[in-house]
Amino acid sequence: xxxxxxxxxxxxxxxxxxxxxxxxxxxxxxxxxxxxxxxxxxxxxxxxxxxxxxxxxxxxxxxxxxxxxxxxxxxxxxxxxxxxxxxxxxxxxxxxxxxxxxxxxxxxxxxxxxxxxxxxxxxxxxxxxxxxxxxxxxxxxxxxxxxxxxxxxxxxxxxxxxxxxxxxxxxxxxxxxxxxxxxxxxxxxxxxxxxxxxxxxxxxxxxx
Amino acid sequence: xxxxxxxxxxxxxxxxxxxxxxxxxxxxxxxxxxxxxxxxxxxxxxxxxxxxxxxxxxxxxxxxxxxxxxxxxxxxxxxxxxxxxxxxxxxxxxxxxxxxxxxxxxxxxxxxxxxxxxxxxxxxxxxxxxxxxxxxxxxxxxxxxxxxxxxxxxxxxxxxxxxxxxxxxxxxxxxxxxxxxxxxxxxxxxxxxxxxxxxxxxxxxxxx
DNA sequence: AGGCTAGTGACAGCCACTGACAGTTGACAA
DNA sequence: TTGTCAACTGTCAGTGGCTGTCACTAGCCT
Numbered sequence: 001x002x003x004x005x006x007x008x009x010x011x012x013x014x015x016x017x018x019x020x021x022x023x024x025x026x027x028x029x030x031x032x033x034x035x036x037x038x039x040x041x042x043x044x045x046x047x048x049x050x051x052x053x054x055x056x057x058x059x060x061x062x063x064x065x066x067x068x069x070x071x072x073x074x075x076x077x078x079x080x081x082x083x084x085x086x087x088x089x090x091x092x093x094x095x096x097x098x099x100x101x102x103x104x105x106x107x108x109x110x111x112x113x114x115x116x117x118x119x120x121x122x123x124x125x126x127x128x129x130x131x132x133x134x135x136x137x138x139x140x141x142x143x144x145x146x147x148x149x150x151x152x153x154x155x156x157x158x159x160x161x162x163x164x165x166x167x168x169x170x171x172x173x174x175x176x177x178x179x180x181x182x183x184x185x186x187x188x189x190x191x192x193x194x195x196x197x198x199x200x201x202x203x204x205x206x207x208x
Numbered sequence: 209x210x211x212x213x214x215x216x217x218x219x220x221x222x223x224x225x226x227x228x229x230x231x232x233x234x235x236x237x238x239x240x241x242x243x244x245x246x247x248x249x250x251x252x253x254x255x256x257x258x259x260x261x262x263x264x265x266x267x268x269x270x271x272x273x274x275x276x277x278x279x280x281x282x283x284x285x286x287x288x289x290x291x292x293x294x295x296x297x298x299x300x301x302x303x304x305x306x307x308x309x310x311x312x313x314x315x316x317x318x319x320x321x322x323x324x325x326x327x328x329x330x331x332x333x334x335x336x337x338x339x340x341x342x343x344x345x346x347x348x349x350x351x352x353x354x355x356x357x358x359x360x361x362x363x364x365x366x367x368x369x370x371x372x373x374x375x376x377x378x379x380x381x382x383x384x385x386x387x388x389x390x391x392x393x394x395x396x397x398x399x400x401x402x403x404x405x406x407x408x409x410x411x412x413x414x415x416x
Numbered sequence: 417a418g419g420c421t422a423g424t425g426a427c428a429g430c431c432a433c434t435g436a437c438a439g440t441t442g443a444c445a446a
Numbered sequence: 447t448t449g450t451c452a453a454c455t456g457t458c459a460g461t462g463g464c465t466g467t468c469a470c471t472a473g474c475c476t
Contacts, residue, residue, distance in 0.1 A: 005422070005473055012423095033462065044425045049464065082411040126338035130330060133337060133377075147413045155378060155401055159408035162374030169341075170366045193363055197409070200367035203290040205355045213442050213453075241431065252456050257433065 013051045014105055015041045020058045021106060025113040029059060029121045056127045059118065062102055062111050063128060067135045069098045074142055083143045083157070087164045088194055095187050112181060119176040132169070136161045167193050221259045222313055223249045228266045229314060233321040237267060237329045264335045267326065270310055270319050271336065275343045277306045282350055291351045291365070295372045296402055303395050320389060327384040340377070344369045375401050 002010075019040040023032040034055055038048045052058040073094035077086040102111050118124040140158040144151035151157050171190040175181070199205075210218075227248040231240040242263055246256045260266040281302035285294040310319050326332040348366040352359035359365050379398040383389070407413075 003474080008473090009423080034464085035462085045463095046426080046465090047424060050423075053464095055463070083413070084409055084411065122338060125341070126334035129337035129341060130334035133333070147411060149413050154413070155382065155404060156408040156411075156413055158378045158382075159375060159401060159405055160411070162378050163371050163405065163409060166370030166374040167367060170363060170370050174363065174366075193367060196363060197367055197371065200364035201292055201371060201405070203292065203355065203364075203368070205291070205357050205362070205364055211443075216442085217454085242433085243431085253432095254434090254457080255455060258454080263432070 012041065012043065012047070016043070016048060016051055017058060017061055018106055018110070020055075021062075021110050021114050024059055025110065025117050029055075029117055029124055056124065059114070059124055060127055060131060062106055062114065063118070063131065065101055065105070066098050067131065069101050070094060071135065071138055071142065073097075074139060079146055083147060083160050084164065086143070086146070087139070087161070088191075091168070092187055092191060095183070099183060108183065112183070115172075116176050116181075119173060129169075132165060136165045139164075163197065164194075167197060220249070220251065220255070224251070224256060224259055225266060225269055226314055226318070228263075229270075229318050229322050232267055233318065233325050237263075237325055237332055264332065267322070267332055268335055268339060270314055270322065271326070271339065273309055273313070274306050275339065277309050278302060279343065279346055279350065281305075282347060287354055291355060291368050292372065294351070294354070295347070295369070296399075299376070300395055300399060303391070307391060316391065320391070323380075324384050324389075327381060337377075340373060344373045347372075371405065372402075375405060 016037060020032075020037045023037060023040065034048055035045050037058070038045045048058075052061070070090060073090035074086055077090055081089065099108065102108060118128050136158075140161045141151050143160060144154070144157040147157070149157065168190060171186060171193045175186045175189055178185070224245060228240075228245045231245060231248065240263075242256055243253050245266070246253045256266075260269070278298060281298035282294055285298055289297065307316065310316060326336050344366075348369045349359050351368060352362070352365040355365070357365065376398060379394060379401045383394045383397055386393070
């Protein structure tokens with residue numbers, strides 16, 4: 001059961017989040033000040049910083065949710081699956097539940113537009129990549145445990161996750177710049193790219 | 209021939225760079241202010257910002273040099289080489305010339321210590337990853353041209369580079385945290401990891 | 417009802433960074 | 447050599463992200 005105080009906090013937090021994303025996507029990340037966000041929700045700037053570690057943090061809050069959901073999805077894969085297959089299936093099958101998680105806080109439309117803002121704002125892209133790196137470290141440990149190997153001596157868990165993450169990012173980037181800007185298209189794009197990794201590594205591409 | 213004015217500029221720039229790296233590695237990036245760096249070289253803070261775009265920029269200036277050198281090395285590979293082999297050889301064989309480039313500006317020892325600072329400072333790691341992403345985009349275009357494919361319709365150049373970059377970063381990270389902290393060890397580590405990618409992708413690791 | 421505490425606003429301050437303007441110094445021609 | 451111009455630099459003032467402090471209010475709990 002949620003107490004009144006907790007409800008108020010959650011409302012404030014989500015209002016700040018929505019207001020921030022709205023401002024970022026409509027007038028740009030750099031051209032939006034924290035004061036503006038606070039003003040839009042009618043709280044003090046100081047309060048904003050009590051809910052979010054900073055401007056970057058609020059911009060990437062939804063991404064943080066989806067990454068956590070993805071890690072959970074990988075953890076939930078049956079243990080007999082090979083590592084790369086587990087990652088692939090977690091991504092493709094977990095998509096819908098991730099969508100629901102997002103939608104409970106922020107309109108999906110807004111989230112999608114925010115993706116483009118992140119990709120086109122250097123400061124945000126940098127923060128996003130660092131977060132991805134941290135998630136990859138977590139995933140490497142999950143895979144290592146599934147397979148019963150030591151993550152500190154065996155590089156394969158980290159290598160597998162790094163390759164997977166690389167493919168995801170290529171797909172993300174392609175998706176952001178394309179016109180086919182829907183939740184479904186990133187799934188098909190990712191599946192397609194994952195299938196092509198092998199052929200990409202074993203050029204020669206001219207004859208292939 | 210270098211004019212007096214140009215020499216002065218270069219000296220100021222390199223002094224700022226060395227002073228900055230020295231301060232960053234000895235007392236930490238966050239705990240170093242731009243005023244301190246400027247003061248150490250006895251110029252105004254405003255002058256610092258005329259030589260470097262910001263605090264991040266000076267921290268990653270040497271990395272920027274090495275990445276540019278690497279891209280050049282890839283461009284110089286014979287065109288009949290397969291893509292992944294070109295990347296691999298450019299990295300392994302270009303190492304010595306890169307070392308010389310670095311040493312002409314900054315002691316190698318300082319550069320190595322800076323690597324650890326970058327890896328352990330969130331803000332710097334983020335900026336470093338973003339720079340890597342930009343370099344990967346450049347490399348993808350180089351590979352696409354070598355192979356005569358269109359980088360906008362064929363995902364394989366970007367995929368190949370993403371995989372390669374992922375492996376490099378895993379090696380970098382491992383190297384930073386190990387005791388074997390020499391220029392030579394990262395080369396052997398990278399070669400080793402590149403060889404293991406295939407096996408990492410085709411678990412099951414328990415039986416392998 | 418009244419004390420306790422989480423949450424808040426207001427204020428002051430630090431630091432990265434920028435624009436504007438004036439002073440200085442090297443380059444180059446007369 | 448000297449005068450002129452352009453490049454370079456310092457000073458100053460200001461913006462914006464972010465933090466510490468402290469008094470105050472509002473919800474919680476007995």
